[in-house]
Amino acid sequence: AALKAQLDNRLFGQHLAKDVVLKAVLGFSNNPSPKKPLMLSLHGWAGTGKNFLSQILAEQVHPAGLRSKFVHLFLATLHFPHHDQVKLYKEQLQNWIRGNVSACPSSVFIFDEMDKMHPGVIDAIKPFLDYYEEVDGVSYRKAIFIFLSNAGGDLINKAALDFWSSGKRREDIQLKDLEPLLSLGVFNNKNSGLWHSSIIDRNLIDYFVPFLPLEQRHVKMCVRAEMTARGYAVDEKIVQAVADEMTYFPKEQKIYSDKGCKTVQAKLDIHED
Numbered sequence: 001a002a003l004k005a006q007l008d009n010r011l012f013g014q015h016l017a018k019d020v021v022l023k024a025v026l027g028f029s030n031n032p033s034p035k036k037p038l039m040l041s042l043h044g045w046a047g048t049g050k051n052f053l054s055q056i057l058a059e060q061v062h063p064a065g066l067r068s069k070f071v072h073l074f075l076a077t078l079h080f081p082h083h084d085q086v087k088l089y090k091e092q093l094q095n096w097i098r099g100n101v102s103a104c105p106s107s108v109f110i111f112d113e114m115d116k117m118h119p120g121v122i123d124a125i126k127p128f129l130d131y132y133e134e135v136d137g138v139s140y141r142k143a144i145f146i147f148l149s150n151a152g153g154d155l156i157n158k159a160a161l162d163f164w165s166s167g168k169r170r171e172d173i174q175l176k177d178l179e180p181l182l183s184l185g186v187f188n189n190k191n192s193g194l195w196h197s198s199i200i201d202r203n204l205i206d207y208f209v210p211f212l213p214l215e216q217r218h219v220k221m222c223v224r225a226e227m228t229a230r231g232y233a234v235d236e237k238i239v240q241a242v243a244d245e246m247t248y249f250p251k252e253q254k255i256y257s258d259k260g261c262k263t264v265q266a267k268l269d270i271h272e273d
Contacts, residue, residue: 003060010056010225011049012261013218015171016178017042017209021053024207025060028144036131037143039204041114041194043152043182044211047260050148051112058108061144070104072096076113076121083118090124097128098138105142114149114194122147123197129204147205151189152182156210157256164255170212182208213256219243222261226268242267 003025007018021040028038042050055065062068074080080089100107111122128140156178163173186194186208194200214222223239245267248254 003056006056006060007053011053012221012225013170013214014049014053014211016173016175017049017053017211020175020207020209021057025057034141036204037129037140037145039129039145039147039199039206040209041147041149041186041205041207042209042211043149043186044156045150045153045213045260047257047262048211048214049260050211054110054146054148057144057146058110061106061108070100070106071108071110072100073110073112076111076115076117080118080121086118086120089118089121093121093124094127097125097140098136101128101140101143102138105139106144108144108146110146110148112148114147115151115189117194119190119197122194122199126198126202126204129199130202147194149186149194151194152185152208152210155181155185157213160212160256161250170215173212175207175210178210179208182210214260215255216243216246216248216257219246219257219261219264222264223268226264230268238268238271241271 004022007022011018024038024040028034042053044050058068058071059065062070065071066073074093080086097107097109100109109125111117114122125145127135128143129145133139159178159181160170160173163170163177183200183205186200199205220239220243223242224234227234227238242264246263247258249256249258
């Protein structure tokens with residue numbers, strides 16, 4: 001219930017992601033003996049809420065969220081920068097995960113910028129994601145792994161636009177409309193970090209979660225939420241002004257925000273007077 005309330009109040013325009021993640025997490029947490037860790041792969045353009053959702057999820061498992069010593073965030077460009085060091089990264093990653101899950105079986109691992117990850121690195125974690133009772137005496141079945149990636153964002157945006165063009169409601173887009181596209185697109189995308197990955201090959205990702213591009217009405221929701229979080233009264237003139245400063249695509253129709261809600265905070269700073 002707490003997770004649902006957080007998602008309802010803080011994540012906008014993502015009926016699919018909300019629905020899929022809620023069901024996945026509920027099913028996983030209510031299962032006394034899961035057969036494997038929970039593995040979610042979140043896809044979509046920047047600013048659509050992937051980071052946000054992974055933080056909300058982490059906070060539900062460990063109240064300190066990203067500050068908890070049981071929640072681990074990896075950034076591809078920071079932690080795995082050099083492509084000639086892939087072998088070393090794989091060893092480090094395995095040791096790191098093994099050590100942390102030994103200390104806390106319900107550890108959460110978030111891998112951001114998967115689209116910038118050197119192919120092969122992430123395959124190091126495959127043994128921990130598989131259907132094994134234990135690996136070297138450690139059970140990984142209670143852990144949660146989350147991938148965040150911009151890869152597949154173009155496919156999602158095109159599908160959303162096709163829905164819009166044919167006069168269908170955004171809320172009618174279902175997971176089955178996007179998930180097959182995504183898993184195949186990401187597997188065959190040389191820039192996805194999951195390119196020809198054994199993790200996809202072995203069907204170890206429980207859900208590919210699509211994040212749809214945000215419309216102006218969603219940007220306005222983000223602005224209102226940010227104003228409320230700062231303790232301001234919501235001023236609709238400012239809400240409209242901030243939303244108008246965003247850039248939208250396609251060029252003619254201007255339906256979707258280029259950066260989602262990513263620059264809302266910075267733009268709101270300018271209007272603080």
